Amino acid sequence: MMLSRLRLRLRPRSAASRALGMKAAPQYEPPLPPHFSMDAIAPPPHGLGSPTTPDVDPMAIVRQPVTAAHAVDLPASRLSALDSAAFTSDGKAEHARFGKLGDAAASVPLEYLALLRPAAEGAAALREVGAAPGSTVLVYGASRPSGLAAVQLASSMGCAVAAVVDGQHSGSDEMVDAVKGLTREPGFAVAEEYALCKASFRDEVLAAVRGEGGGGWDSAAFLEEFQRNLVDYAEHYPADLPAAVDAQQLKFEGKEKDRANFKVNMEAYLSQYMPGSPPIDAAALRARFDADQYELFKRKFGRQTSAVISGGDGVMDVTRFNPPEIVSRMIDSPEEGASDDDSNDYPFEFSIKHPPRPTTPTVQGGPIAGLIIEATPELVKAATAVSKANTLRQKAEALQFLTDGERNAHAAAASLVKLAKDANAPIRVVNGALPGFTSVSANEEDVQTALDAMAIGEDGEEAKLNYFVQVYRANDFPAYEAYGVFRAGEECTLRSVVVTK
Template sequence: MMLSRLAPLAKRAVASRCFATRRKTKDMSLLAPEVYEALPIYNTTAEPPARDPERGPVTSAHCIDVAKKQISALDSAALSPTGTVVHGIYGDLGAAEGIPLEYLALLRHAAEGCAAIRTIIEKSKAKKGTILVYGAGEASALAAAQVASADGHAVVAVVSSEQSGNDDFMECLKGMISEPGAAVPEEYALSKKLFAELVEGISTGKDGTEKAPSADTYLSDFKKNFADQCEAYPDTRPAAVSEKHLDFKYMEKDHQFWEENMAAYLEQFPPGAPPVDKAKLDALFTVEQYEIFRRKFWEQTTGVISGDDTPFSAPHIVQQQLMEPGKLNHATYPGAGADFPYAFSVLKQFFPEGTAPTAGGPILGAIVAVTPDLQKAAEVVAAAKTIREKAEALHFLTAHQKASLGAVRSVISQATAVGAPVTVLGGKLAGVSDKPMEATPADVKTALAAMDIDDMGKTKLNYFVQVYRAGDFPFYGDYAVHQATDVMTGPRQIIVTK
């Protein structure tokens, strides 16, 4: 579940009491002195303390180093004796009171995501546009997608197969990305044509729907259909049915009941259409009269839904309007104003406020988060020299590895087709980038601002965090490592607090 944002930690000073019992252990001997001094250390050989209903304050938070299968000393945030926050990589962050420690442990990932956005903006030299993000379930790419969307860019986020099967996460991610952006599973991007159409629709604002015809076109179609109905179902018949319904094709002994039964049967049909003068129809039945007719048809439809069986005969209504043309109140008819904002009108065709498609802008670039499946697939294919070797390498990849490689190629091709840059997060990607993304102090500052809670309790950046509090039971730390290295752990980021 997504971590609820915590209130500012106003009483961090009391945390200094937790450092009085600190004692050194071998696994922390390689830390920088200032980081070491900030991290609380517990006696893991003692009996687990009894769970206190009024838990003491959390003084540190650590990510899991999946590669080393241990709690990370660098991706961590801890309270110093003076109440400031010390990050394992970026050092003293100051008070940082508006940000939970659990989020500050993910600061490196957030900063790298901000660095990727900054790099794309600098290279594209455009203020706003469309940014593609692959691996949006990873911490760094999730940060990039949210921050880019909050900054006004249209984001097309592709979730890799590790998280795309999590429906709850997909729905949450869609809510985090503002329109005209979108979030799609990796399987969607595997169809290059389908993904290209999605990106084009978002970047250009063309959603594939055709522009509504003019009022004259609607009127012309109506008159043709009306004339056809008058010819097919004239009022010389007892009802608007075809002639074959009136033919008696049964046994003669039933003929005496035929007319009585047919009268009851034909009552369910509207009456036939009276003759129409086409010249008069063309001259007198204007667009305004058609709008009046549509208003009456709309009211009849509403009546049918509510159970009102008032008879309604379209041909007779048109004939009545030809004899006595109605008058339209241009201030109140449906579609004219705020009273009927979503009612369609042939006279006033418009999109209600907030419903018109908007263009996301040109493709500025693509951000690719290196997932384990993607990294393995890219390395194997890049190592192959000939086409045959590449084909054999692809053949022995797992289905998820193949899918990740195909999806990321689909994302990258959309950017490279327009000369937009591609940035890589979370390591190197064979064939794309041999240099991992590095965050500058300005990127760290941007990430902290995105994590900060505003006066309304909102923030640009949210994570899905599962916390194991080793301060209560130290063995939670080992269990958190196990959970983080387990296959298909979902989109959550696992944090150990002490």
């Protein structure tokens, strides 16, 4: 038993001895390179910081340089390969359709160069119809790229432009006003629906041809219109009404149980508004309320507005200002007329005695030089359907199966075509083709004309040709390429969509 216990005790000792006798092999450490120091390796840009390497926000978007701009090819639902411009290796701009542009495009934004084709077509259309200063140019589709270029180029050369905004944008008052602002009197711009009134539209165009656009300045006509409106207002809103509201709104149309309190509640509610007009004698109004009285009457509005803004000066009642009552008192007791020396007291106030100074030089109307039609999708479909019909009945049937927008486009364009044919003026189609009409083809001269018009002067002078552009930077966000194509295909898109890459 002793021997067994001794053997058990010696075995672990022997294992321990062998373990203590083991030694790890030495590891090789390479020598440090010469001139090594702790500053030889720059710290990471984030966390530790460095005086020479500024910290960069990892969430910041670093914009990539723009090298190309593309318009959208709507029929193919992709970016256009031809209507695009890019920078070459030497920094020059090159158009996919017109080739190298040279120094002519040095001051033209790259986004505009993607729209060079419609701009050149607008210039080509003006050249082919023979537009010249002192003539009148008709334009249909004036808010589309080619039509917009024709409007601006014609106005800049001194033509009176009669522009019609097609159905896609005619419902936007902002776009119609923008196109109207690009024309100069006697030129004008109207929505497509106005061109459907053929007689009224014809009279407006003929007035522009005669140089009578803008209505001129007729003090007697302004005064007569005011007097007529005031008499109508007094008849429609008499003073016995609780307020100047339509009498139909005071009729009780509720439940019978509410009739007893309706009048009381309505009078209490309407008491916060000004009453209607006192009776106005039309004969006395025309005899005593002349241009001088109207001038004094208009000035009361300026003083009243100033009093309301400043809280009143203790003289004027800012809470009660009833213009019909003021006119009625002036009819009974005419005030002292304004002298010509007082005309400069309110230089920014409307005056029927002194016409405002023109802010832009006017152009001289003249004979119709020609008609430029933008081939909009609605007009193309309507014109194609009608062109296939032989008889008048078939044409009527073809129009019957079109949408309202397509019929309106055909009728509005027909109004312009009739005016152009009556004047023996040429008709040209831009941005597509229409049956029976000639489409334009831009040459190098037209491209140069468009580039010169889109160029921005060194002193910041505004270009003669501008576009409403919505740019999507696909070079920063590749998903914008598909989104830009989608937005360009939406109806009533007010801006031309351009995608940069």
